[in-house]
Amino acid sequence: MTLTDEDKITIEKFALQNAVKYGKTPQLGAVMGRVMGSCPHLRPLAKDVGPMIQQILDEVSKESPEAWQSRLEAIAPELIEELNTKKVPDKGLKPLDVAEGETVVMRFAPNPNGPPTLGSTRGIVVNSEYVRRYGGKFIIRFDDTDPQTKRPMLEAYDWYIEDCTWLDAKPDKVVIASDHMEVYYDYARKLIEMGHAYVCFCEGGDFKKFKDAKEPCPHRGQSPVVNLEHWDKMLAGDYEEKAAVVRIKTDIKHKDPALRDYGAFRIVKTPHPRPEVGDKYVVWPLLDFEGAIEDHELGMTHIIRGKDLMDSEKRQGYIYNYLGWDYPKTTHWGRIKMHEFGKFSTSGLRQAIEEGEYSGWDDPRLPTLRALRRRGIRPEAIRKFMIEMGVGETDVSISMDTLYAENRKIVDPIANRYFFVWDPVELEIENAEACVVEPSLHPTEERGRRSINVGSKAFVCNDDVGSVKEGDVLRLKDLYNIEVTSVSPLKGRCIGNSMEDVKSRKMRIIHWAPEDNVSIKVLAPHGEFTGVGEKQVVEELNNVVQFERFGFCRIDSVDDGVVAYFTHK
Incomplete structure (x- = not known):
């Protein structure tokens, strides 16, 4: 594989953009960094790219700034516009100082x-x-x-x-x-x-x-x-x-x-x-x-x-x-401080593990890659997070939320949705008829539906019903509306499936789990959550799913109930 004419034009336009921006012939390393960062297919050809860049820079050095501007306008006017656009400070890695060859x-x-x-x-x-x-x-x-x-x-x-x-x-x-x-x-x-x-x-x-x-x-x-x-x-x-x-x-x-x-x-x-x-x-x-x-x-x-x-x-x-x-x-670069972890050292973590404070190096509370991987953080998100941070001597203080935001972009489109009810309370639905509901596996992606058998009982979160009173109305998401008829024990009756009623009566929409369920334990940095969920979750071993109204989780094991590791909201 050799450099094509199109590749040579790409090199020339980045060389000219740098020359126009700074008013002088650029260094080889500066152009090399831009070319390799923008053209992944050229990375294996670095030995050919370097000499070609130098050849083009030799030609650029013979021309005037006016000629640089004119030529760049002819072959890449968008790069002229880029120079004229006021941008936020550059993110990412700056070019290395690389000598020819x-x-x-x-x-x-x-x-x-x-x-x-x-x-x-x-x-x-x-x-x-x-x-x-x-x-x-x-x-x-x-x-x-x-x-x-x-x-x-x-x-x-x-x-x-x-x-x-x-x-x-x-x-x-x-x-x-x-x-x-x-x-x-x-x-x-x-x-x-x-x-x-x-x-x-x-x-x-x-x-x-x-x-x-x-x-x-x-x-x-x-x-x-x-x-x-x-x-x-x-x-x-x-x-x-x-x-x-x-x-x-x-x-x-x-x-x-x-x-x-x-x-x-x-x-x-x-x-x-x-x-x-x-x-x-x-x-x-x-x-x-x-x-x-x-x-x-x-x-x-x-x-x-x-x-x-x-x-x-x-x-x-x-x-x-x-x-x-x-x-x-x-x-040289400054230190990274993660708000959620403060100061930590590998020696200190090792001692804490040996003393039983943590379950191991992949404990979800730890800032190790083994823990993050088990929680479902993707390597692409970590790479982008680290690269965009760049290299500078200023100490960096950031939140894990930044990494979570990058990871969310990756997992949100591919994570199936399920109901998980933590700290569950049994709800008897007095006039319920056996039925099957089929909520979608994803709200925007066409990925099919899951099937849930519904009987006369369901489970809801204690947080959702801890303060309800007789006569209160609730919407069981993707199922039907109920009116609370008893608080202890918790009972209700179905009052239809109208979403108009939900809006007009300002019903709270809560999630639920069927009587035929699977036990679920979620291990998270902020605690351990136990409850029940849809049985179909057992088919998601090693995948990241989204438990609705709870967060993204990676299904770690399904042998004796489901054990999941919390990823992030």
């Missing part, structure tokens, strides 16, 4: 001490979307070199891959840091030999005093030969935990204390949970060292990280400078 390589690097949460999902979606637009490579790298404080969970490695695939973000490559310990050791030895790293035996508090005073600790001046001897003893397990640390030499008088001779390796004798690693190693790299080496080894071109990790780039920059490497292009 550069293959974009980006990564998401989780600590697998639990499954992905909404917070980590942003990194999965945004990085995968960028490489998709630029025809690059998306890597999942498990930063699992802390077997003690943030101890990995064996299940979490697979959970991440499963959730990435579900999000349409299947990685091109999966890397596990604990498989590369010998690589980190080799670079540590090299830096020690070069005199850029040393083994420090200071206690934590003592080293802090030296660091705060901008003075070298007693071990900083050791020769590489002495440091290598200590390094070999560390690897052999001759030192106890916290007895020795490998530090990277920086500027000991740097104005920022966090950048003064930072730790690169420490001794941890807790076995790693991966059986292939186990107690094989007792010296483990800290994250700044491990990440710096991996980003280089994997050929990372662009990194997106939290603005709270800006110091990481500065610390890692010393390693890159010592080894003569170029640092990847880096973008």
Whole structure:
């Protein structure tokens, strides 16, 4: 498959629009981002698209702004109109700074001490979307070199891959840091030999005093030969935990204390949970060292990280400078705060689950992808939600309602409607005749009807009848109108099926469930709801349905009654 003449015109019009908008020849990356974002069929042809864009930009640079305007009016007048239309601030992802011929390589690097949460999902979606637009490579790298404080969970490695695939973000490559310990050791030895790293035996508090005073600790001046001897003893397990640390030499008088001779390796004798690693190693790299080496080894071109990790780039920059490497292009973003969850951490959630506060990682109250998937949130909704949020250093405070709104657009047209009565009250209808009613499965889509057998009894919500009095009139939705003849026990009599009566007498319309029903339990973030509903619900296993006047729910099991997970209103 090659670029067509139509594709070339598309590239030219976006190049010209950018040139007209900013009054100068655009950068290749800016046009590439617009082209890939608007033309999904070109994403597999990124290697052909880049040179073609550059060729067109070379031609554009030879013309005047007047010529750009004239040509754009001729081939894409709608883009001129777009420029002249006052729009709301741009949503979504801005173009990357991509050099000509550069293959974009980006990564998401989780600590697998639990499954992905909404917070980590942003990194999965945004990085995968960028490489998709630029025809690059998306890597999942498990930063699992802390077997003690943030101890990995064996299940979490697979959970991440499963959730990435579900999000349409299947990685091109999966890397596990604990498989590369010998690589980190080799670079540590090299830096020690070069005199850029040393083994420090200071206690934590003592080293802090030296660091705060901008003075070298007693071990900083050791020769590489002495440091290598200590390094070999560390690897052999001759030192106890916290007895020795490998530090990277920086500027000991740097104005920022966090950048003064930072730790690169420490001794941890807790076995790693991966059986292939186990107690094989007792010296483990800290994250700044491990990440710096991996980003280089994997050929990372662009990194997106939290603005709270800006110091990481500065610390890692010393390693890159010592080894003569170029640092990847880096973008920072602010934190996401979800109103419904407040602050949360994977470690905190793990502890709460172990203490029995939650039923598991897919408890509907949790902000994990496993919980959202079980509730019926669609991956397309999550992707759009994260992409439209964009990348910026401003902290973002949002509500789950925004995600629910995106999901509602997807599930509303496909979710069948059913009656579910929670906290049910039995209603005897004194003059009822057995009949069958057939409400539609969907109010606007032609999807057929469900069949409900009606006898002399029905069930209604306690909330709907808790305050009724004798003589009150109600409409049982899609059935008939009743007049209440007794409150305790609750009884009524049918008074016809006229919708005109409903309007003229201002009847409340309530839903109901037949006597021949199925038990239903709904698990929701805001509580547990038990009741009864239509038997036909058992045919909707794993589907999202809408329980009328309650909300959308995903049917999770039908073995012993129905168990559903609340999706949203």
